[in-house]
Amino acid sequence: MLKSLTLVALAFAQHVQAAAYTPACSASNFSFPELDGTASMSITAVPIYNYTATSLSIGGILGSTYTISFCNVSVTYTHPGSGDAVNLQVWLPSPSSWNGRLQAVGGGGYSASFGSLYMTQAVGTGYVALDTDAGHIRGTEHAQSPDTWALIGPGNVNMQLVDNWGSTSVHEMAIIGKAVTESYYGTNPSYSYFTGCSGGGRQVMMSAQRYAGDFDGLLAVAPAINIENFIPAGYWATQVMLDLGVIPPPCEVEAFTKAAINACDALDGAEDGIISSLALCDFDAHQMIGQDFSCNGTTLQFTEAGAATVQAAWTGPSSADGKVGWFGLNKDASLSTSYISTECSSNGTCTAVGQLLSSWIQYFLAKDPSWDASTMTNELFMDYLQQSEQDYDSVLAADNPDLSAFRVAGGKMITWHGLADETIPPNGTIAYMEKVLEMNPDSSEFIRFYEAPGVGHCYGGAGAAPVDALAQLVSWVENGTVPETLAAADTSGRPRELCAFPLQQVYVGGALDSADSFACRPRAENGTLASETSFV
Numbered sequence: 001m002l003k004s005l006t007l008v009a010l011a012f013a014q015h016v017q018a019a020a021y022t023p024a025c026s027a028s029n030f031s032f033p034e035l036d037g038t039a040s041m042s043i044t045a046v047p048i049y050n051y052t053a054t055s056l057s058i059g060g061i062l063g064s065t066y067t068i069s070f071c072n073v074s075v076t077y078t079h080p081g082s083g084d085a086v087n088l089q090v091w092l093p094s095p096s097s098w099n100g101r102l103q104a105v106g107g108g109g110y111s112a113s114f115g116s117l118y119m120t121q122a123v124g125t126g127y128v129a130l131d132t133d134a135g136h137i138r139g140t141e142h143a144q145s146p147d148t149w150a151l152i153g154p155g156n157v158n159m160q161l162v163d164n165w166g167s168t169s170v171h172e173m174a175i176i177g178k179a180v181t182e183s184y185y186g187t188n189p190s191y192s193y194f195t196g197c198s199g200g201g202r203q204v205m206m207s208a209q210r211y212a213g214d215f216d217g218l219l220a221v222a223p224a225i226n227i228e229n230f231i232p233a234g235y236w237a238t239q240v241m242l243d244l245g246v247i248p249p250p251c252e253v254e255a256f257t258k259a260a261i262n263a264c265d266a267l268d269g270a271e272d273g274i275i276s277s278l279a280l281c282d283f284d285a286h287q288m289i290g291q292d293f294s295c296n297g298t299t300l301q302f303t304e305a306g307a308a309t310v311q312a313a314w315t316g317p318s319s320a321d322g323k324v325g326w327f328g329l330n331k332d333a334s335l336s337t338s339y340i341s342t343e344c345s346s347n348g349t350c351t352a353v354g355q356l357l358s359s360w361i362q363y364f365l366a367k368d369p370s371w372d373a374s375t376m377t378n379e380l381f382m383d384y385l386q387q388s389e390q391d392y393d394s395v396l397a398a399d400n401p402d403l404s405a406f407r408v409a410g411g412k413m414i415t416w417h418g419l420a421d422e423t424i425p426p427n428g429t430i431a432y433m434e435k436v437l438e439m440n441p442d443s444s445e446f447i448r449f450y451e452a453p454g455v456g457h458c459y460g461g462a463g464a465a466p467v468d469a470l471a472q473l474v475s476w477v478e479n480g481t482v483p484e485t486l487a488a489a490d491t492s493g494r495p496r497e498l499c500a501f502p503l504q505q506v507y508v509g510g511a512l513d514s515a516d517s518f519a520c521r522p523r524a525e526n527g528t529l530a531s532e533t534s535f536v
Contacts, residue, residue, distance in 0.1 A: 023095070023184045025071035032077065033179040035172060041076040041085060048072050055120035058105065058195040059221040059458055059466060066124030069094060073180050082160040084135040088173055090180045091119050091129040099126030102181055102189040104173055104215070106200020109143025109356060112136055112165055128189060130177040134169040135161050144355045150363035157367060166395040167206040174207070174214035191478060195470060197221035197458040198424065201415070205398035208413055212405035217477040219470055220415040222424050222458050225399050225432050228392035230425055232365065232385055233326030235357040236317035237309050237339045239381050242374055246305035247350035250336045250343065251295035255302070256285050256310040260331035270507035273462040274454030275332040278419065283331060285310040313339040316425065319382045327425035334456060337422040364392065401435035403447060413447040414473045416466060416486060416498065418455030426451070433501050450486045450498040453505055464488035464496035485520065
């Protein structure tokens with residue numbers, strides 16, 4: 001207790017010292033730290049006043065508008081001999097506005113960072129904010145494809161930029177960001193945090209697994225743990241669709257999802273538009289063939305090709321020997337977002353659209369900007385899946401269950417995943433957490449994972465998403481308040497508590513708008529565990 005009080009007093013004294021200090025927002029006030037394998041290219045510092053932007057918190061669906069003033073420090077550096085140029089942004093609030101903490105924010109898709117989309121809210125809530133572009137172009141508009149950076153030339157992947165994106169830039173961001181913070185305020189941050197969703201969640205996981213001492217607290221939402229597996233595997237439904245030569249309209253795809261929800265919603269006893277008892281849902285799309293559904297006011301019938309395509313998205317791909325493949329999406333996920341993305345013209349002709357999944361095969365596997373997906377056979381698709389595992393697992397996979405270094409460093413992590421995620425199969429995260437628990441049965445002391453039934457990718461869906469997971473993480477790190485459950489609410493404001501894995505949210509009776517109607521219980525004995533599926 002005495003040690004804890006001493007640390008709190010020291011942190012408070014550092015914060016008071018920083019608040020009384022008036023630093024200069026000038027490049028001359030900053031220097032590049034000693035960091036093996038890097039060389040500084042430039043440092044700029046510009047004071048920004050009354051900057052107004054709408055910004056999201058990680059895992060949040062509703063943005064808020066902030067007006068902030070800060071010192072914008074931009075650090076550009078290279079890895080000598082590689083020809084890359086990595087840019088790191090550090091946004092420093094005024095000493096009187098600083099809460100003494102640092103928050104790094106991740107990116108998503110093929111972009112390592114989203115800039116002001118996340119950084120503005122961090123500064124607006126008192127944090128020093130930082131992100132890195134990993135040597136790529138940052139921003140949401142570059143998240144769908146790596147076309148601007150993946151290849152040096154046809155057949156030649158830029159492995160330095162892949163390595164930057166994989167993990168190297170994450171560690172460098174922490175070291176440089178803390179050095180800039182210390183130069184500006186005259187003290188280090190009392191606590192440092194790293195938050196990210198999707199690709200940003202993978203960056204966060206990499207920090208825990210490879211650079212355990214860089215951050216005190218980590219928040220990984222819907223982490224893209226095995227991006228080298230699930231991104232190319234996610235193209236399987238489109239491959240089946242193109243092989244059949246029939247492109248279903250979006251309304252048919254959505255009608256299949258609705259039919260699955262209608263069939264499996266009540267299996268948990270609560271009819272709330274959410275499939276919570278996933279292991280009990282044995283609905284097969286083929287049983288709907290020939291039945292009617294409504295498409296924008298027109299009555300159509302479910303087709304065999306549509307059923308085969310949807311079922312492929314749910315099961316995921318698998319080679320004949322069952323050794324190559326990946327998990328599919330759960331049956332209440334919105335398939336038309338990524339896995340079966342189609343659009344139709346006014347004459348009824350439908351085509352496949354979307355780059356997120358196909359871009360991986362095009363640039364990292366075929367390594368050809370002119371690659372034509374329509375020429376790919378099923379056999380070549382399976383070969384590409386195996387190639388992706390072999391070529392990129394060591395660089396990009398954030399699936400090492402040995403978190404002993406993170407535990408020793410005193411770090412704490414909260415991670416959660418929506419079970420109706422339409423982009424990253426949540427069973428991949430569940431399989432990883434099973435391995436973590438198997439390796440360390442007491443891992444809940446430093447990492448806690450929560451399933452969010454009915455929640456989509458990072459946010460959205462019919463389910464309840466965490467309302468402020470970062471606040472619960474901060475309380476755990478700084479006050480020792482263990483997040484036994486994660487406070488959540490759906491878009492109507494109905495509260496629910498998310499359960500720490502391996503416990504499962506169960507309806508116990510009562511009104512659906514009451515959190516007391518749900519409880520955390522051990523998983524059903526007949527529940528299928530994610531790790532029971534075997535892949536290379």
